[in-house]
Amino acid sequence: MAAIDLSSPARSSPAPLSPRRGSLHLLLRRPRRPTLRCSLDAAPKQAQAQGPPAAVAAEEAPTARKECYGVFCTTYDLRADEKTKSWKSLVNVAVSGAAGMISNHLLFKLASGEVFGPDQPIALKLLGSERSIQALEGVAMELEDSLYPLLREVSIGIDPYVVFEDAEWALLIGAKPRGPGMERSALLDINGQIFAEQGKALNSVASRNVKVIVVGNPCNTNALICLKNAPNIPAKNFHALTRLDENRAKCQLALKAGVFYDKVSNMTIWGNHSTTQVPDFLNAKINGRPVKEVIKDTKWLEDEFTKTVQKRGGVLIQKWGRSSAASTAVSIVDAIRSLVNPTPEGDWFSTGVYTTGNPYGIAEDIVFSMPCRSKGDGDYELVKDVAMDDFLWERIKKSEAELLAEKRCVAHLTGEGNAFCDLPGDTMLPGEM
Ligand SMILES: NC(=O)C1=CN([C@@H]2O[C@H](COP(=O)(O)OP(=O)(O)OC[C@H]3O[C@@H](n4cnc5c(N)ncnc54)[C@H](OP(=O)(O)O)[C@@H]3O)[C@@H](O)[C@H]2O)C=CC1
Ligand SMILES: O=C([O-])CC(=O)C(=O)O
Known part of the structure; x- marks a missing residue:
């Protein structure tokens, strides 16, 4: 997959991720529509609390890696990296409507470890739209500033076929709210189309055992639409939120x-x-x-x-x-x-x-x-x-x-x-x- 330059001058010239470096990468992923990817590869909070970073290798000097952001441009000698060996393997969690109100609470809970546990590192894959792409970048920045040790990757994008890739959990929150005078049947149709598309995307690119929780309303019927459009994923894996x-x-x-x-x-x-x-x-x-x-x-x-x-x-x-x-x-x-x-x-x-x-x-x-x-x-x-x-x-x-x-x-x-x-x-x- 090609890594293409983003327009922001401070975030250009992407380089491959180094597994030993805490860095924020902003990549435009293809083939379909743009996805912005911020990856925090190895910067546990404990490591940052241990004091200033150790030597920065010459070939990895910040000037050579303009795509990284602030503190994440620095290469650390991650002694706490050892700790990650006792962690579980990364879980990929996709969230739609990620710039919305519910997500603004949820994402920080997911990143903190209170959902999947304190030994479960997490990758967040955030789906927005052209309306919300700037806001989504703001969400990613807030996640970055929160220094969550378990949050290893954040990617943002507007194409479900890219964002849902390898998702093991898909939390489908984004949906059009019902406006004044709008018939419920119209809402079912508009939101149904969103969930039909997302079902198809999950069907093609998500983990075969992805668990899907539909929150966007009308959530039961949206979940039905989603599962019908994802025949390769067990219907049992789809939930409508009634919790x-x-x-x-x-x-x-x-x-x-x-x-x-x-x-x-x-x-x-x-x-x-x-x-x-x-x-x-x-x-x-x-x-x-x-x-x-x-x-x-x-x-x-x-x-x-x-x-x-x-x-x-x-x-x-x-x-x-x-x-x-x-x-x-x-x-x-x-x-x-x-x-x-x-x-x-x-x-x-x-x-x-x-x-x-x-x-x-x-x-x-x-x-x-x-x-x-x-x-x-x-x-x-x-x-x-x-x-x-x-x-x-x-x-x-x-x-x-x-x-x-x-x-x-x-x-x-x-x-x-x-x-x-x-x-x-x-x-x-x-x-x-
Ligand atoms: N099941 C449950 O228990 C509950 C369900 N809900 C439902 O959850 C959903 C999200 O709520 P909340 O986060 O508060 O809502 P927000 O309005 O804050 O966010 C909703 C997101 O939906 C996205 N969206 C997708 N398609 C459209 C569209 N056609 N027009 C406008 N926005 C769209 C927008 O993001 P973007 O532009 O990035 O696509 C927006 O950020 C709603 O459907 C709400 O009814 C709410 C409470 C309880
Ligand atoms: O109708 C809405 O959007 C709100 C909703 O689902 C709820 O509060 O249970």
Whole structure:
């Protein structure tokens, strides 16, 4: 792959990366569209804290490497390099919408080690657009200035076929927000096209076992579109983020019961990340006891609790003037951690996954939030022993009907013929109420 000069005069004449040098490289990668690559090859924080750098080899003098940036132009004698030998091998994490609000919280969590662990070095591959390429460079600079020892590479670009190369995780956040007067069907179409393209790109260049978490709304149907366009990647690997809804539900139950929220477990969100989602108080537990034994106010559970969780996103937008960003980033962290760590005995977590083969009788071939457990290997299994009652099932069917309608609306993007949009009138994203 050719390394081509960037226009910035301070960052010209790229040279090959040296494995023994901390440096920021800015490369324009081809064949498709430009990607800017900043690579921090070996500059653990500990090494920098050890004092001034050791000798700079003459042939590597900063003048000969104009592409590097500030302190990263200096060649270090990295004694702490030894430490990296006990680290795991680099994990490639692609993030779309990387200049957006959610990413602005998430990227720093990913780089800090709190997501994948303190022995897991990470490469961040950030996808933006022509709109955001300058902002993305700013994001990369902030990451650089944060001196994260585990952050070994940062690359930024606007072509998913380049940015998603070898991605082992793809966190798909970027999506057009719904504007005033825009029909939901139009949003499904515009964002669906983004996720169809990104699905194709993942299919051609990502790791064959890439795990994909779709955040951009409407996330369940975007995840369906994405997986349909990526036939070489197991459908099971695609998730729609409903962890924020789970967290919101736990918080409400804890508040009502007067306990701290770590006492709430087994919280399932069923269905769509929309106002038809079903927070399941039948199976959830507080201090290991069924919620209904602890909170005896059934009317509150059925009406207030359910509506509060369904509409939490919208209320937050009214207060903040923008949608949840920090708590969404936290919930993405939770979602990944739930897949890379074994689920605590007896508990489970919620995530929107492909329904084909599900044991509950939910329609096949959609992406629906359900209870899952993981052994910590990045994979998951659906939890089988959950109770169902009429209240729960009736609401699950409503969310299922909404997702089936969304699916008909994007048939042109999933390779299933002509789209036909008959979305239920009351179907809304959490932020749309
Ligand atoms: N599942 C969940 O629980 C939640 C999901 N969300 C959803 O996450 C998404 C991102 O939210 P947030 O980071 O706050 O949003 P921002 O508006 O801050 O960022 C969104 C990014 O999307 C990108 N984008 C892609 N296509 C378009 C387009 N056609 N028009 C405009 N922007 C576009 C933009 O980046 P670029 O120009 O680089 O492409 C932009 O930076 C939204 O869809 C939101 O609804 C939000 C909260 C919770
Ligand atoms: O509708 C939105 O963009 C916000 C959203 O998903 C949420 O807060 O759950």
